[in-house]
Amino acid sequence: MDNARVNNFTKEIISGSKRELTNPDFTRTLMGKIKAENRKSIIYSNIQLYSLIFISIDAVIIVLFNLAGIGLSNVSFKLSSFSRAFENFYSNPMQFIIIYFIVLNVVILMIMMISRNSYSYSKTK
């Protein structure tokens, strides 16, 4: 029997053993998993992006205050105890400004992050 004929016969019999997925929900279930993965990766990349922005802005603020001759050692100590820092707001306006900037910074970033997440999600929905 020549090789081409053997090949054809083999192809015929192996084709007879073909398997097909019978689960009608297979694609739907899988697309649900893909959607979840997609969301997860968007959130992960957003966290990375906003962490980077957050760190950069804070670094700029720290550099600016250092240039202005305001040391951060006292401030970081005060930050570790928020109530104490709050008490000092009235006595030390510069500390108040620093804390105000950092809190504002965090709030803006959170708003941006939430709005970007909902935009990305609606875009891919």
Place this chain on the structure above:
Amino acid sequence: MDNLYIQKVLNGDYAGFSYFIDQYKDMAYSIAFRIVNNSEDAEEIVQDSFVKAFKSLKKFRQDSKFSTWFYRIVVNGSLSKVGRRKINLGYINLDNVSDVAIEEIELAYNHLAHSDQQKYIHIALNRLDIEDRLILTLYYLNNNSLEEIAEITEIKIENLKMKLFRARQKMYIILEKELNSETKNLL
């Protein structure tokens, strides 16, 4: 077409990935089933492989076909499931390989009802080891070239031709034995 949908998915349109699912799910399932021999496990492997392909799509360099890359993920996932063990249910002597009368097998096979044909093919394939089943499925069912099979299975191409030939012969030896016993039973 594959490249177009790859770009779509990479541009953020995750729904475009359903194209790949529709296109490759059945073949991926056939490959996984040939290795794990269990429909539930095969389905799970195919799902996991698609999720893995979606997550790694950025890393796909497109120097091979998407299907080749994806089937490799399926094969690796299936082999992990069976623990890379090689199942060989019976030693098959290949000394008299050329003596296998494929014409007679073809004749006997064509006389069988469709359901019996499927039954004997499943028996024959299940008695082969995983590697042989996989090579035969990729070559004869999915029409993959030897180069593609080499990439999917990580077998050197120079060994692959011989492995394919031997796998085919082993299958015919088993089929011949099974069909002979069927004929004896009928007589």
